[in-house]
Amino acid sequence: MKPPYQLKIDCYAHVVPPRYKDFLHKVNPAEVDTKIAGTPSLYDMDIRFRIMDQYEPLRQVLTLAWPPIEDVADPARAAELAERANDEMAELVNRYPDRFVTAIAILPMNNMEAALKEAERAIKHLRFRGVYVHSPVNDKPLDRPEFLPLYEMMAGYDLPIFIHPMRMADHPDYRTEKESRYLINSTFGWPYETTAAMTRLVFSGIMEKYPNLKIVTHHLGGLVPFYEERIIEFAHVLERSLARQNKEPLPLTRPAIDYYKKFYADTAIYGNPAGLMCGYSFFGADHMMFGADFPLGDTEGGGRNLRKTINAIEQMDITDESRRKIYEDNARKLMRLPT
Template sequence: MRYVDAFNHFFPKRLWEKLESSPGAGQDIGKRMRGIPAIFDLDERFRVMDLFSQHDYSQILSLGMPPLESLGTPEEVLELAKLGNDGMAELVQKYPDRFAGYIASLPMNGPDLAVREAERAFTQAGANGLQIHTNVNGAPLDEERFFPIFEMAAKHNKPVLLHPSRGANMPDYKTEDKSKYEIWWTFGWPYETSTAMARLVFSGFMDRLPNLKVLAHHLGAMVPYFEGRVGPGWDQLGKRTSDEDYSVVLKNLKKRPADYFKDFYADTAVFGSRPATICGLEYYGADKVLFASDSPFDPERGPGYIRDTIAILESLDLTPENRDKINFRNAEKLFGLTPKN
């Protein structure tokens, strides 16, 4: 059985060396990234991937955290993005059986530069999509200055992959200065992704770009589990708000809110949770879910989430057609990959 891993993370050599030598960036990548060799060491990456050679396993590469836009001025981040995108393109070209494609990163803190880099990545560097974090240094994605970036993705029929971004500096309670116990990650990241999805919907971005394809990392985050709130709950938008007239928002949308959320794509990167996988598949259906592992952030620093996710999918009662869609055919279609014979 073929598996194309749609969302996992790696730093190409020149970008990794640049980040390590930069005082601010070097601190941001921190001890966790340095402690996971498979995210920057190609030999270790291959060793992990070889554990799944019997599955005809390959990857669509994207950068790991932190968001590049948090590491400098727009011009400085553009340099980092180019190092990352060109490095990824080189890996895909050199090792096509290992890396089926890659997702470009952008200097999102400079939207005009980001648009130009997205077009360069698509037309000259063979990018298969864009990785955009759920906020840009704290700013929401539905600000008008970011619209041309999504427009560029739609123009080239390439997907946008939403990756959550939130840190301990976002407190859990108003009375506190920071989030405790890594709540900012465990619950904060799914909230971030769900919020970004909602802002794309209610802002009208999805109506303005009907061909835009957006994949929400971690199986659509909170949305499948909260289907009742997203559906019948948001059908009553405005009933709970007295200082603003939200009924106008519903009137301006071309569909009911729940229908837009069904238009998103999602991936199976849920850290080895079978119940979450079943819930997400039930919500999105086999046409909208792509196999992904989020490697190498498991406790084993590489193989764990790949192995667990494959085992979960193989345990499910899926038709051969739907199994193929989830495992590799949806990735081929969404990323514009050349199908294998």
């Protein structure tokens, strides 16, 4: 195998800043003890850097790891958590510029007034290059009218919104049960949540309303690339159904599939060259970005998925120019990072 392209920017690297971790423990100790403490590369920079060193030169875009702050805090406390997390991520970026190229702001999505203020503060004063939201937000879809001001703001800034799917074990696989089993909620539920979020943003007309809106999806756009033809056909089925029922037509001026192709997708499917090629055939070289979901879902604390993802990208049947776009250029262009 030829050596990988020299520089890689991991566009979706999770972190739990140490002081934020301690404060979160006071707010919700169970979340820290059960979901964060067991992955020290989230909060211990020495451990994190030792893993990163194996893949040098590697740079990361920092995104806050779970839990969604709106799930563990009331609106006022969520705003405080977001501010603390963003301030400490900014400190990490400034302290380790040879490791972290920027950070993506977490927002208190159960407090939209505070969320808009925090987005503005993070972009203007902390120099962050995007914002980060979970889907769903307190079980609400992202096409709710209350979220429209955020889309308008980010389209105006010409900076991306990163969507992270979330489905916990208390979301059962079947209505006759009380919880999900065998990690179905995260293995398959998260890609589904990504797909559902994209679909709501498309068919609600939000992607039409804000043509400059840029959204980064996790896990290679969920189910969308694999089911492209099914999406196309069922969009026609939906249109005919609405017409037969004399209901309002879809608020779209182009085929629905065109809006799906406007999303960006990271490579965080944990390897699998064939899977990446499926995503590549859908999103194209300009809308795929290197991302390894560091260090979550990884029995090696981040090393396994970095290794598998890089190896899979190297095995893709694409040009060196396209590989460079995936590794570095697309992230720089989308987030307007300095060269």
